[in-house]
Amino acid sequence: VQLQESGPGLVKPSQTLSLTCTVSGASIATGLYYWNWLRQPPGKGLEWLGAIGFSGSTYYNPSLKSRNSISRDTSKNQFTLQLNSVTPFGTAVDHCARGPFYGLDSEDDYDYWRQGTQVTVSS
16 A cells, blocks of 8 residues: 655645645555544644545544545545645644544554655745
């Protein structure tokens, strides 16, 4: 299973950040797995953002005050994260990952993990 992340490396404050994870080697619509998004700001630990399950159900970190939205395109085997109203404090490395659960914030909790690239929020 491989996960490939795509998205902008730079966004401006108050804009919407959109990241897409394209999966190969497994279907995001089958199997008892959850497809997760996490991020790690510079100098800080991992933070779980949200997930979409094999059935299409979505789950979000409640501390993020509904600024997240996760969707999927099963025809392209992709799932997408949208972060609304990003702030300069939103600079981080974003990761997509597959796991049997959701809501966890350690790389060891996921069986397939994509080491993402940094997304900088700056004007």
